[in-house]
Amino acid sequence: MVTGGSGAGTKFFGSTAQTARLMLYGLMAIVLMAMDHRGNYVPQVRSLAQHAVEPIYHVVEWPVEALHNLVAQFQSRRALRAENERLTRQLLAQQGGLQRLQTLEEENRRLRALFDGARNQPYEYRFAELVGVALDPFSHQVMIDRGSGDGVQRGQAVIDGHGVMGQVEDVQRHFSSVRLISDPSHALPVQINRSGLRTVAFGMGETDRLILPNVPREADVRQGDLVVTSGLGHRFPSGYPVAIVTVIDREEGRTFARVEATPLAALDRGREVLLISLPEDVGEPEEPGPAESPEVSAEAAAGEVQE
Amino acid sequence: MNLRRDRLSMVLVTLAVAMLLTLIPLPAFVDPLRPYWVALVLIYWCLETQGLISLGLAFVVGLALDLLTGSLFGQHALSLVVLVYLVTRFRARIRFFPPWQQALSVLALLVNDRIILLWIMSLRGEPLPAIDFWAAPVVGTAIWPWLFLILDRYRGVMRQRSVT
Numbered sequence: 391m392v393t394g395g396s397g398a399g400t401k402f403f404g405s406t407a408q409t410a411r412l413m414l415y416g417l418m419a420i421v422l423m424a425m426d427h428r429g430n431y432v433p434q435v436r437s438l439a440q441h442a443v444e445p446i447y448h449v450v451e452w453p454v455e456a457l458h459n460l461v462a463q464f465q466s467r468r469a470l471r472a473e474n475e476r477l478t479r480q481l482l483a484q485q486g487g488l489q490r491l492q493t494l495e496e497e498n499r500r501l502r503a504l505f506d507g508a509r510n511q512p513y514e515y516r517f518a519e520l521v522g523v524a525l526d527p528f529s530h531q532v533m534i535d536r537g538s539g540d541g542v543q544r545g546q547a548v549i550d551g552h553g554v555m556g557q558v559e560d561v562q563r564h565f566s567s568v569r570l571i572s573d574p575s576h577a578l579p580v581q582i583n584r585s586g587l588r589t590v591a592f593g594m595g596e597t598d599r600l601i602l603p604n605v606p607r608e609a610d611v612r613q614g615d616l617v618v619t620s621g622l623g624h625r626f627p628s629g630y631p632v633a634i635v636t637v638i639d640r641e642e643g644r645t646f647a648r649v650e651a652t653p654l655a656a657l658d659r660g661r662e663v664l665l666i667s668l669p670e671d672v673g674e675p676e677e678p679g680p681a682e683s684p685e686v687s688a689e690a691a692a693g694e695v696q697e
Numbered sequence: 698m699n700l701r702r703d704r705l706s707m708v709l710v711t712l713a714v715a716m717l718l719t720l721i722p723l724p725a726f727v728d729p730l731r732p733y734w735v736a737l738v739l740i741y742w743c744l745e746t747q748g749l750i751s752l753g754l755a756f757v758v759g760l761a762l763d764l765l766t767g768s769l770f771g772q773h774a775l776s777l778v779v780l781v782y783l784v785t786r787f788r789a790r791i792r793f794f795p796p797w798q799q800a801l802s803v804l805a806l807l808v809n810d811r812i813i814l815l816w817i818m819s820l821r822g823e824p825l826p827a828i829d830f831w832a833a834p835v836v837g838t839a840i841w842p843w844l845f846l847i848l849d850r851y852r853g854v855m856r857q858r859s860v861t
Contacts, residue, residue, distance in 0.1 A: 405786070408752070408782065408785065408786070409782075411752045411753075412752060412778060412779070412782045415752050415753070415755075415756045415774070415775075415778045416775055416778060416779065418756070418771075418774075419756070419759070419771040419772075419774040419775035419778065420771065420775065421771075422760075422770050422771030422774070423769050423770060423771035423772060423775070423817065425770075426769050426770040426771065427769060427821060432770050433770075436764065436770055439764055440764060443761075443764055443765055446716075446717075446720070446765060447720075449717065450717055450720045450721060453721075454721070454722060522721075522722040523720050523722060524719070524720055524721065524722045524723065524728065524731070524766075525766050525767040525768075526766040526767055526768035527728065527729070528768065528814075528818060528823065528826070529766065529767045529768050529769070531767045567767060574821065574822055574823055574824075594824060595823040595824045596824060658725060659725055
């Protein structure tokens with residue numbers, strides 16, 4: 391056996407050498423983690439390398455997809471008809487709501503034109519599905535089945551039927567990974583729908599909680615308030631529902647209240663999502679918008695993954 | 698030399714299967730119970746072969762796993778390097794333990810790995826995970842004897858084939 395240092399001949403020095411190697415590899419791993427965390431070089435290398443592992447995702451997804459098709463095959467006619475009926479009813483109800491929305495939108499447009507305000511472009515939505523690949527549960531990412539081949543771009547906003555989910559982080563040929571708003575390093579510029587108060591929502595690493603750390607103690611926030619995107623920073627379009635305020639803690643002697651909110655989107659169990667694309671390029675998405683309000687100026691790097 | 702290459706290819710095949718098992722989606726309520734497949738397979742090969750699983754191999758496998766699961770780059774690399782180091786260090790003892798004692802040492806290894814993960818998470822400023830965070834090592838321990846038998850069988854079959 392003359393195979394490297396751990397063979398029989400080097401038994402005496404073997405364990406010291408092994409410990410030294412442990413130190414070396416451990417140090418390398420820690421340096422890589424730190425660089426990945428701070429966004430130096432590693433994320434770029436990583437998104438290149440991810441192209442290489444893409445076929446593996448196809449391999450994993452194939453049986454899952456087959457199973458889904460099989461289940462769909464055997465789903466009874468009756469269940470399908472019931473579902474069809476339910477969906478038709480839901481569609482009708484929502485169309486009723488939309489009719490009113492259309493008149494409101496028209497009115498809004500006219501008023502804006504009067505004030506010579508910002509133009510309100512219509513957004514385009516593209517349907518995508520979550521890929522049946524289980525990522526690390528602590529990475530706060532999901533994979534969707536649209537990639538650069540479908541025109542997906544880095545930084546695009548992703549929503550589901552109830553609210554904002556996150557933004558596209560890495561784009562591959564047929565897949566892209568989406569950073570969820572629950573990630574502790576994700577900041578989302580938002581405003582309280584009722585009072586118009588602008589702030590930033592940070593993830594806490596849990597799928598059912600967001601934190602709004604810089605709301606002044608005397609600010610007008612109530613439990614049950616709807617939190618919507620403010621559109622500052624140009625990454626997330628404005629006016630999409632994000633969360634419902636659940637906890638407000640106005641501790642004496644503090645400048646800021648502790649406000650927590652529950653995301654509306656099904657971050658951990660959704661399956662269908664929508665990608666929002668802006669019809670025209672709105673400036674450089676990396677730069678924070680010019681119209682930052684004072685309390686968000688530092689943090690609102692526009693939903694930029696930061697820290 | 699040929700034997701070594703055959704063995705290495707066996708290791709790589711089983712590791713690839715372990716990675717696929719890691720990526721296969723599970724319903725949300727069993728997902729936290731998913732055992733650390735790659736670690737279990739690496740422990741097996743460390744115990745059964747001498748000097749085949751180096752720390753460098755563990756490091757590379759860990760990086761591949763990081764890439765696949767989208768975790769922090771280097772996280773699995775660190776955890777697997779520490780794991781392989783510990784197993785090779787105590788290999789002589791763990792190998793001749795009775796099965797239940799061997800399973801206990803596997804549990805200790807997996808729990809130790811969870812503690813490393815916890816340390817990394819706290820450095821990143823993530824909140825403490827829920828209690829089911831500790832369920833995966835227990836499931837891994839329960840699966841260990843069966844995995845051991847399956848891999849032994851696989852190795853036996855492959856050896857037969859290479860002899861004939």
